[in-house]
Amino acid sequence: MxxxxxxxxxxxxxxxxxxxxHALRAGVLDAGLSGVEDVVAGARTLLLVIDPLTAxxxxxxxxxxxxxxxxxxxxxxGPLVEVPVRYTGPDLDEVAGLTGFxxxxxxxxxxxxxxxxxxxxxxxxFGYMVGLDPALHVPRRDTPRPSVPAGSVAIAGDSAAIxxxxxxxxxxxxxxxxLRVFDPAADPPALLAPGHRVRFVPIT
Amino acid sequence: xxAVVQPGLLTTIQDAGRHGWxxxxxxxxxxxxxxxxxxxxxxxxxxVGTAALEITLAGPELRTDAPLTIALVGGQADVTxxxxxxxxxxxxxxxxxxxxxxGRLRSGLRCYLAVAGGLDVEPVLxxxxxxxxxxxxxxxxxxxxxxxxxxxxxxxVRPVPPPPAAxxxxxxxxxxxxxxxxxxTRPALAALTAGVYxxxxxxxxxxxxxxxxxxxxxxxxxxxxxxxxxTGAVQVPPDGRPVILLANRQSTGGYPVIAVxxxxxxxxxxxxxxxxxxxxxxxxxxxxxxxxxxxxxxR
Numbered sequence: 001m002x003x004x005x006x007x008x009x010x011x012x013x014x015x016x017x018x019x020x021x022h023a024l025r026a027g028v029l030d031a032g033l034s035g036v037e038d039v040v041a042g043a044r045t046l047l048l049v050i051d052p053l054t055a056x057x058x059x060x061x062x063x064x065x066x067x068x069x070x071x072x073x074x075x076x077x078g079p080l081v082e083v084p085v086r087y088t089g090p091d092l093d094e095v096a097g098l099t100g101f102x103x104x105x106x107x108x109x110x111x112x113x114x115x116x117x118x119x120x121x122x123x124x125x126f127g128y129m130v131g132l133d134p135a136l137h138v139p140r141r142d143t144p145r146p147s148v149p150a151g152s153v154a155i156a157g158d159s160a161a162i163x164x165x166x167x168x169x170x171x172x173x174x175x176x177x178x179l180r181v182f183d184p185a186a187d188p189p190a191l192l193a194p195g196h197r198v199r200f201v202p203i204t
Numbered sequence: 205x206x207a208v209v210q211p212g213l214l215t216t217i218q219d220a221g222r223h224g225w226x227x228x229x230x231x232x233x234x235x236x237x238x239x240x241x242x243x244x245x246x247x248x249x250x251x252v253g254t255a256a257l258e259i260t261l262a263g264p265e266l267r268t269d270a271p272l273t274i275a276l277v278g279g280q281a282d283v284t285x286x287x288x289x290x291x292x293x294x295x296x297x298x299x300x301x302x303x304x305x306x307g308r309l310r311s312g313l314r315c316y317l318a319v320a321g322g323l324d325v326e327p328v329l330x331x332x333x334x335x336x337x338x339x340x341x342x343x344x345x346x347x348x349x350x351x352x353x354x355x356x357x358x359x360x361v362r363p364v365p366p367p368p369a370a371x372x373x374x375x376x377x378x379x380x381x382x383x384x385x386x387x388x389t390r391p392a393l394a395a396l397t398a399g400v401y402x403x404x405x406x407x408x409x410x411x412x413x414x415x416x417x418x419x420x421x422x423x424x425x426x427x428x429x430x431x432x433x434x435t436g437a438v439q440v441p442p443d444g445r446p447v448i449l450l451a452n453r454q455s456t457g458g459y460p461v462i463a464v465x466x467x468x469x470x471x472x473x474x475x476x477x478x479x480x481x482x483x484x485x486x487x488x489x490x491x492x493x494x495x496x497x498x499x500x501x502x503r
Contacts, residue, residue: 004382004383005380005383005464005489006383006434006461006464007380007434007436007437007464007465007466008466008467008489008492008493008496009435009467010432012383012431012432014383038223038225038226038227039227040226040227040455040456041227041432042429042432042456043429043430043431044431045431045432046432047226047431047434049223049226049434052467052492052493052496053493119227119430119432119456120227120229120455121229121430121432121454121455121456121457122229122454122455122456123229123338123454124225124228124229124340125228126229127229128430165338165339182228184328184329184340188228189225189228189230189329190228193227193228194227
């Protein structure tokens with residue numbers, strides 16, 4: 001692992017793969033390190049937000065390799081979330097054209113795997129999921145939509161996601177779900193978290 | 205109750221921010237100049253981080269039905285109470301039924317109006333901050349809004365430490381190199397600290413957009429895997445013109461971060477008006493933390 005300061009109030013840990021990110025995240029959260037205020041996963045990194053005046057950054061840095069080693073050995077599978085989807089998205093036909101499959105085959109391939117939530121970002125509750133069939137890897141739209149409806153089920157590159165709120169978005173929309181992906185009044189407020197597993201279930 | 209007669213250009217409620225939720229993609233929000241925000245609160249006897257108004261460029265007109273103690277700190281503007289000039293940087297007694305106006309800022313971009321007792325609005329995810337990016341929290345102020353005020357602390361107004369030493373004009377902004385400085389060419393790293401960067405009008409609470417010598421990547425075709433961002437990150441999009449992230453930024457980003465502004469210098473960045481010129485100088489973490497220690501009262 002490589003550990004670099006991200007300014008004076010955070011440490012960025014670069015790791016080999018997503019499994020290491022999730023293992024270290026679990027290890028750091030369990031350890032309850034003093035001065036660590038938040039632990040934020042990225043695709044290949046983990047950010048530790050620290051209190052610049054009270055955190056012992058040298059002690060935290062020294063503790064990380066052992067925390068990773070211990071947690072990697074005892075990884076626990078995240079909970080499975082089933083997401084019912086109406087596959088009537090505005091980009092389904094275009095994705096079919098881009099991939100050479102009929103729309104029904106796009107639906108079958110999108111709903112076959114169990115995905116893993118890698119990390120959340122971009123907007124509240126937006127989870128980037130890995131596990132998308134490589135045959136469905138299509139680029140983002142050239143021009144993002146100014147507003148994507150909440151609950152839109154989308155793909156771009158090697159990732160899948162569900163848009164939690166109406167925001168601008170350039171991903172390809174395959175369908176939609178009525179599940180509430182982010183509700184600030186709920187506990188927890190987000191349907192997804194790093195390490196959660198997801199299965200999309202076609203409904204009519 | 206405080207009634208909003210006229211809201212000003214962009215007036216929002218900010219407390220210490222919505223922290224600890226970045227792992228779910230929630231922006232921190234909070235004041236873009238936390239030192240001025242803290243000082244306004246201390247002047248009225250509130251704890252640091254109590255909900256106050258963040259005023260941007262042109263301030264509001266407010267009327268209160270009950271007596272209030274208020275204070276304004278930050279960019280300088282004309283303040284009146286029932287038409288009479290009132291001072292910034294001091295606790296002000298506002299009688300019941302009077303009108304407070306805050307005019308156009310003559311310097312800086314933001315000032316903070318704190319009320320003894322704090323603004324009493326419903327917290328969302330533990331914070332009363334308006335999140336101008338995600339929409340969480342209270343809406344920005346509009347004419348006709350009414351704001352409740354909390355109970356002032358029993359201790360009342362307390363002596364407040366003197367403000368941080370005023371920055372000299374042209375004083376470089378301190379930055380800590382990395383974490384993605386190895387994504388840039390040697391000339392790019394030199395340009396960051398040798399060049400002059402101008403604040404463009406395109407900034408907002410999510411960040412400051414700069415114009416100046418473009419910062420070239422070592423490998424233009426390579427994409428950064430999305431990573432968590434920090435306030436103060438100097439992000440470099442493909443066009444090479446840096447963006448400094450402020451409090452209401454997204455929690456993650458895909459552009460490489462060449463350096464991060466030292467926390468102690470974030471207020472200067474947040475107060476830089478369009479047209480202002482910024483220079484940067486690299487410091488190590490220890491120097492940045494030491495500089496922060498001298499302002500401990502305000503955090």
